[in-house]
Amino acid sequence: xxxxxxxxGVSRSERIFDVLIYTFLIVAAFVTLYPFLNVxxxxxxxxxxxxxxxxxxxxxxxxxxxxxxIFTYDTLFTGFKNSLLRTLIGSVLGLxxxxxxxxxxxxxxFQGRKFVSTYLAITMYVTAGLIPFYILIKDLHMxxxxxxxxxxxxxxxxxxxVVRSFMDGxxxxxxxxxxxxxxxxxxxxxxxxxxxxxxxxATIGLFLAVGQWNSWFDTYLYNGSSEQLTTxxxxxxxxxxxxxxxxxxxxxxNISQITNTxxxxxxxxxxxxxxxxxxxxxxxxxxxxxxxxxxxxSVKG
Numbered sequence: 001x002x003x004x005x006x007x008x009g010v011s012r013s014e015r016i017f018d019v020l021i022y023t024f025l026i027v028a029a030f031v032t033l034y035p036f037l038n039v040x041x042x043x044x045x046x047x048x049x050x051x052x053x054x055x056x057x058x059x060x061x062x063x064x065x066x067x068x069x070i071f072t073y074d075t076l077f078t079g080f081k082n083s084l085l086r087t088l089i090g091s092v093l094g095l096x097x098x099x100x101x102x103x104x105x106x107x108x109x110f111q112g113r114k115f116v117s118t119y120l121a122i123t124m125y126v127t128a129g130l131i132p133f134y135i136l137i138k139d140l141h142m143x144x145x146x147x148x149x150x151x152x153x154x155x156x157x158x159x160x161x162v163v164r165s166f167m168d169g170x171x172x173x174x175x176x177x178x179x180x181x182x183x184x185x186x187x188x189x190x191x192x193x194x195x196x197x198x199x200x201x202a203t204i205g206l207f208l209a210v211g212q213w214n215s216w217f218d219t220y221l222y223n224g225s226s227e228q229l230t231t232x233x234x235x236x237x238x239x240x241x242x243x244x245x246x247x248x249x250x251x252x253x254n255i256s257q258i259t260n261t262x263x264x265x266x267x268x269x270x271x272x273x274x275x276x277x278x279x280x281x282x283x284x285x286x287x288x289x290x291x292x293x294x295x296x297x298s299v300k301g
């Protein structure tokens with residue numbers, strides 16, 4: 001069948017529907033990308049010219065002075081290092097703990113699987129609150145330590161259930177065959193089950209990485225007085241607070257020095273881009289696994 005005959009077979013209403021769908025998608029894509037492009041344009045525009053306003057998605061007077069200014073901000077690189085470390089360590093430990101617990105709960109010969117699953121489900125709906133959690137962290141002597149970024153969130157019931165639902169779809173006969181061949185439980189988990197659960201692991205890995213990278217409130221609560229344990233997002237909050245109110249607890253000589261060199265809005269936009277770009281680079285590598293992981297459990301074999 002030729003392409004012309006195929007086009008003739010498409011009705012006018014279907015063509016109109018296709019045009020409307022594509023138009024909607026183009027508009028939605030533009031609305032989604034415009035704020036980011038606008039922030040990028042202001043960050044790359046001359047600071048003095050940016051005060052005039054009117055910048056859309058292209059810089060009016062291209063300049064890298066805004067980025068040169070924020071790179072003189074001493075604690076910015078300390079925050080970047082801590083954010084990178086907590087993202088890597090927190091994501092790896094979170095993946096290991098979720099996959100190990102999910103593997104245990106997915107085993108049919110585990111007698112306590114129902115009790116543990118119920119207990120984990122309860123933790124998703126019932127929490128003690130912020131103040132008891134703060135007291136717990138203080139009693140565990142985790143204040144002003146890097147461990148407070150990683151240990152409290154090392155086990156997530158949601159992540160465990162996501163990975164377990166994927167493992168439930170793996171034929172149990174594979175594990176039985178491996179046992180007959182002499183493989184122990186850890187070998188089965190590490191060399192057989194984990195490689196088969198890449199979509200689920202990529203999905204929760206992305207959730208963990210984004211959550212760790214964007215987190216700043218725990219820094220404010222537990223490590224706010226330590227510049228060596230600051231995070232990149234917390235530094236952004238300090239800059240936003242300082243440039244907005246020109247007062248408050250977040251005011252610091254470093255921020256004052258930067259805002260005296262370039263305009264406050266240019267500082268905010270440049271740091272926003274500096275904070276956002278690293279985590280955006282993770283998505284292309286996990287996209288093919290992420291899409292498949294989101295659909296897990298929707299079709300049962």
